[in-house]
Amino acid sequence: MISEQHFSSSFTSLWHEIIPLADTYWRRENLRIVRQVLPIDNVAPVKLRGFLNELAFETFTRARVAGLLPKREVILSIAQECIESVAEYIIRITRDESSIALQLDNSCKQEVFEMTRNLMLSFPDSKNFHVRPKFSGCGVVSACEGDLIYKDCLYEIKAGDRGFRVSDIKQLLIYSSLAFSKGELSFSKIGLFNPRNGYYWERTLDRLCIELSGMRESDVLSNVVGSMTQLSISR
Structure with missing residues (x-):
């Protein structure tokens, strides 16, 4: 199949x-x-893009389920909680440890926050x-x-x-x-x-x-x- x-x-x-x-x-x-x-600035390393995309989506999911507002400190705290599970998922796909990061630098944090915020602004209803x-x-x-x-x-x-x-x-x-x-x-x-x-x-x-x-x-x-x-x- x-x-x-x-x-x-x-x-x-x-x-x-x-x-x-x-x-x-x-x-x-x-x-x-x-x-x-608004578009975000692509400032993080390109090789981490898939990982950061998935991390932002998982962060959005948890934040939306919890009914939280898209505040930077809240979003980044949730993202940190998701890193290991998302990294495991990406490694299974890429089989490349350079495609993930267990510690986010400022550029990665910025991309994750801005993508998560854009998702939360675009899909604001947590019930539907x-x-x-x-x-x-x-x-x-x-x-x-x-x-x-x-x-x-x-x-x-x-x-x-x-x-x-x-x-x-x-x-x-x-x-x-x-x-x-x-x-x-x-x-x-x-x-x-x-x-x-x-x-x-x-x-x-x-x-x-x-x-x-x-x-x-x-x-x-x-x-x-x-x-x-x-x-x-x-x-």
Whole structure:
């Protein structure tokens, strides 16, 4: 079986059959992306970026659950509590001890605080969010988890120093299709947010599917599920 990231970035001809207008749509849609919060300065070492991104998201999760305000001393205290567990998680992925830091210098602290603050400002309601929703696998795609369901929208948090891509939309469609296949589609919108550059994008699933393919949400999600299953059979 393969990951949702691999499925979203591969099988170009398959995706073209399901959402043939994706590239054209995204070139146009890129012009409509808005900046929701101020960007941060990327001052920490690049090799630590993945670790700091994950640390900020975990800090945001704990702070939001506790109903705390985005104050620097509070945020950094929570971040310190999260360092070891986040470091273990990142090491399992990278197998590179230089990609983590158990002690944060001032530049790392600044990035973690500012990303956490941007997340807290963008998702302020502590009662209407579900962090790391789990999705059962289907066909060739393994079980996986998303980033955040906030109110009626599934968000993918992309904290890299880059713009949003078509593959990000495909990843959200994969999660939506997995939920749809189990009758567990609990959201009607999908969105992207980058706490580094402050950019934000959100659309209803149905409208997006029409724009990408000319078909309604249920048809597109069914086609994605069918492709997952067919690929599994063909293997």
